Amino acid sequence: MDIIQEGDCAVCMLKYNHPAKLPCDHIFCFLCIKGVFLRSHTCPMCRTPIPEDYLDNPQLLKEILDEKTEIDECDKFWWYYEGQDGWWSYDERSNEDIESDFNDGKSECKLLVAGAVYCVDFTQMIQYRQSDPRRKRKVKRDTHTHPSKGIAGILKVCPKQDDLSAENINATILDDDIDTIQNIHENEDDIDNMSQILRSMSIQEPELSSGSSNTEDT
Amino acid sequence: MAALPRRIIKETQRLMQEPVPGISAVPSESNARYFHVIVTGPEDSPFEGGLFKLELFLPEDYPMSAPKVRFITKIYHPNIDRLGRICLDILKDKWSPALQIRTVLLSIQALLSAPNPDDPLANDVAELWKVNESEAIRNAKDWTRRYAMDN
């Protein structure tokens, strides 16, 4: 059956979440590969280049289809975010985090998805990128049977019956989910400011107002 | 506040449960992404007997980008400059998200055992290391005694 490596994904160190295989045979979560791809285009384990069109044609491993249908409790809620022409389901892991923060009465939930931090704001029911709050999407909480385009940017495919036995399923990935990374700047002198940044982060407010603007947002 | 990614929690737990010999890394109480690190100078190196303090910070997009690490204790080493910055490929262009805090610290320890003056950061130190290695090693021992042994 599946040839999923023992253990956890080497990027997030958790159980594989939508496992996908690179041409070098290394397996990671699809979202982890996406995060890697947006930066380096090489396999985290062996540095083999990842094909340019990989995100459009990922080699998803089998268990993916069953995941959402496994959850059969009808009262279970799921979180969705708006895409260009429909709603996307969050992946299971993010969904769990959002739902738990929501139930705890928090006003927001922060997610690390594909290497970027997103914030789900429950008061406005939007999601935005922490590094660029203008990149907003609507979110909603609905029954888990609500129709969606797919999970976390992996377009739902309806394989023909006989395809079900196939070990790997090729799904299509819609691009409206892929944000360009604007905030990655390899600043050589970054580390010079490190102590200052660290100090302003770990100590409370007073130090922050020292003139120079180390922090990028807000 | 922002939840700490589970990977960081896992790595921290492992660092505590199975520490790397000769290295201690303890997260700050006020910021779980900031680690106080102490590296013991490796045996048979000019840094032997010294305790070197470093700071390690996991940026927001870690592990997609590398931890930021810096020596706080002054050290005479061709790949570490006056500000404590470390010239190590895996902290720059050779970073991979499959590497971990543990691997980074091991690499830094290895760099103390095997200085590489051909890929220098601290130029004058590297220069001396190349033209007069014994004097450079004497300086390194001297700095170790002076800055890394006091407490």
Ligand SMILES: [Zn+2]
């Ligand atoms: Zn993963």
Ligand SMILES: [Zn+2]
């Ligand atoms: Zn590989």
